[in-house]
Amino acid sequence: MSTRTSPAPARVPDVPAVPAAAPGTGRAVGRLALRQVRRGGLATLLVAVALTATVAASFDALAADPATLAGLLAVAQNPAVRTLFGEPVALETAGGFTVWRSGTPVAVLVGAWAALATTRTTRGEEEAGRWNLLLAGPVRLRTAVGRQLLAVAAVVTATGAALAAALVLAGTPTGGAAVHGAGIAALGLFSAAVAALAAQVLGTRSAATGAAVAALGAGLLTRSVADGVPGWQGLRWASPFGLLGLSRPYAQDRVLPVLLLLAAAAALAAVALVLAGRRDVGSGLLARPAHRRARTALLGSVGGFAVRRALRPVAGWSTGIGAYYLLIGTTAVALTEFLAQDAAVSDLAGQAGFAALDSVRGFTATVFSLLPVPVGVFAAVRIAALVAAESDRRLALPAAGPVGRLRLLGTEAAVTAAGVLTLLSVAAFATWCGTAAGGGLPLADALRGTWSTAPVALLCLGAAVLAAGWLPSATALVGSLPAVGGFLLQILADSTGAPAWVREVSPFAHLALVPLEPAGTAAALVMTLVAVLLAVVGAAGYRRRDLLC
Amino acid sequence: MSGPALRAVGLTKRYGRTTALDDLSLDVPVGEVFGFLGPNGAGKSTTIRLLLGFARPTAGRAEVFGVDASDVARAHRLLAHVPADVALWPKLTGAEVLHLLAATGAGTDTARRDELVERFGLDPSKPARTYSSGNRQKVALVAAFASRAPLLVLDEPTSGLDPLVEREFRRAVVEAREQGRTVFLCSHQLAEVEAVCDRVGILRAGRLVEVAGVPELRRLHRSEVTVTFTGEPPRLEAVPGVEGVESTGEGRLRFSLTGSPGPVLGQLAAAGVTALSVREPRLEEVFLDHYGEGAVR
DSSP states (O other), rough: OOOOOOOOOOOOOOOOOOOOOOOTHHHHHHHHHHHHHHHHHHHHHHHHHHHHHHHHHHHHHHHTSHHHHHHHHHHHHHHHHHHHOOOOOSSSSHHHHHHHHHHHHHHHHHHHHHHHHHHIIIHHHHTTTTTHHHHHHSSSSSHHHHHHHHHHHHOOOOOOOOHHHHHHHTOOHHHHHHHHHHHHHHHHHHHHHHHHHHHHHHHSSHHHHHEEEEHHHHHHHHHHHOOOOOOOGGGGGGSSHHHHHHTTTTTOOOOOHHHHHHHHHHHHHHHHHHHTTOOOOOOOOOOOOOOOOOOOTTOOSSSHHHHHHHHHHHHHHHHHHHHHHHHHHHHHHHHHHHHHHHHHHHHHHHHHTTTTOOOOOHHHHHHHTTTTTHHHHHHHHHHHHHHHHHTTTHHHHHHTSSOOHHHHHHHHHHHHHHHHHHHHHHHHHHHHHHHHHOOOOOOOHHHHHHHHHHHHHHHHHHHHHHHHHHGGHHHHHHHHHHIIIHHHHHHHHHHOOOOOOHHHHSGGOOOOTTTTTOOOHHHHHHHHHHHHHHHHHHHHHHHSSOOOO | SSSSSEEEEEEEETTTTTEEEEEEEEOOOTTOEEEEETTSSHHHHHHHHHHTTOOOOSSEEETTTEEEOOOOOHHHHEEEEEEESSOOOTSSHHHHHHHHHHHHSSSSSSHHHHHHHHHHTTTTBBGGOOOOOHHHHHHHHHHHHHBBBEEEEESTTTTTOOHHHHHHHHHHHHHHTTTTEEEEEEEEOOOHHHOOEEEEEEEETTTEEEEHHHHHHOOOOOOOOOHHHHHHSSOOTTSSSSEEEEETTTTEEEEOOOOOSHHHHHHHTOOOOOOOEEEOOOOEEEEEHHGGGGGOE
């Protein structure tokens, strides 16, 4: 029997007063945000400015020959060309020409970067669990999202300002330069806001990125249709790219469309921030089922698993590429009929750098030669995804199974190569569907055309495997180099009249215009051989280096 | 099968000027549960990466049942692994991950897998994205224990588990040993190592400083001795192996003893000892002896 004695009353500590927030907490988060986007942001800015400046510099040579200029003006009025390049405005001036020729690629570049950077630094950081530490401090989720958005906004604003400055330095009027720069910046802000909103609603980075890119793609398609189809011009007001065109730099310098775009961006960003304050950290507003039945299809082998992981990305890229080439197909017939009717205009078009556009075959062949850019980037990104799985340790469990390194990498490369061929086939099929109404292009010719570009995409795959073996952190960049770098090099070489060997470095210089011309077998073989060589050297590196997990 | 389950011969890994693992030579015989101890950064994970062929040794070699560790396609048919920090593909459910690992791993007993899922309390129908770190660890543990691999390489396998699951883990290790499997267990949980391991290796700053059976290890280290006596207090300070002599009352002494007790017993004989108790050190104390108090927090 024991008597229970109550313990001596312990001194209850006082509830501490909440200290005032340390000054500069938000700023520290802002600095972190800027660190995460500065490198990619600077690269985007430099590419955008270089492209714009180069096109502007090439105008003098073009304008020196009145016949060439007249040809260009005639071609630009065609609905099909308008579909691709937008409405021609003030083409007879250096500024107008530059905006017409480089405006859409630069807008796509800046918009895509802003969207990808935003989902990467918001939803991506959250998904990876890195924000748990950040948000355990005196930082609200809304503040964190807002600061990331501000960092991206700073970069795109700087890009717009740099573009305007470059155009002024090139000798174009200040008003037009300012409107164009402001428009590009506004488009970047809009893209970032769309991506931020998607990142609040959807629970994973890949879903948010997909939704944001799809929204921008839909905007681009809307602009294309509105510019190409008579009577549908009103649709331009519904597309961010359409609003950019409506600002008409160097002709009317309209500010209203740019302001509308800014207002839309601000509204979307405000909604995103409100939603950020109302959701749980680590999940999106759209809750997904917590339980589901196991779907074990394609989980029976390393190869099957590689296919399973590739299915969604291939479907996504196919949708984008298919939509673009469907549009190309539908405009091909209208464009080539117009050019074929008038031999004089056709000649002028040839002098203006639009040779071989007077037949469906020639036109589609020209557009097929752009295909390695997205398809090559796809290949690079897929190999980079394997490296990402390695560095975030997802690969540790499968790699502890009886699977050799070479099989791991080789399977991924083989599945990616199959994905490349799928995308090329999708582009051919979509073009064929598009031209079907006009009865222009047999499917076999379309397939020959798109497949003839495969060596450039395979070069990307080879370069990505090389990087995976020797410089894994730069896999996406090195892998994209043959396609994106080669394409930009060709444009720059063409515009600046660089020596032939500079142009020859680009793999694009070795692509024949298939189906207009027969495929260049020798060049294709050499490029494929180089791709295989790069992959073999990469595989050797992958075999001997330490895994990142 | 003759020869050890795991063998390291002069295994060394350097990253630039840093030596992460220095000349490790070690045999783990078949059927043994081997505990591998060391503070953070001692080189335990580096050792495991080398044993799995994830990293290439700067010098020396590692073998799994006589197969070179770098020949992963063959060596990994004989082992299953649980990483320290389990990462899973976020969209796959636990059941899907287990299916994938069974299909690509060293062979799996599916009935045992279902039983282990129950025992570890894993809900396999949830996507991996929603799992806590403990649940991700359970997925890897179920896959490893359900595999038919004769060697299990476990890196901090219980760091995120609750006590109930940890108890199941210990049972599973004992069952694995009963099946004749070999277990290489890296852990910070010294009580766990003490409970399940036959032998222990202690790593410090990349070097193996001690390998011994758990009872042997305790004997080699400080025991706490308490004596009660009636005569003159014994003079123990000069006796080799004796430290920290303190009086705990009238006719009572406590001190720690390393090594053979012979000389001490000689001294005590003259003191009229009425009671003597010897407490062997816990593994934690052995560990602290090696690293000092600062090493374990």
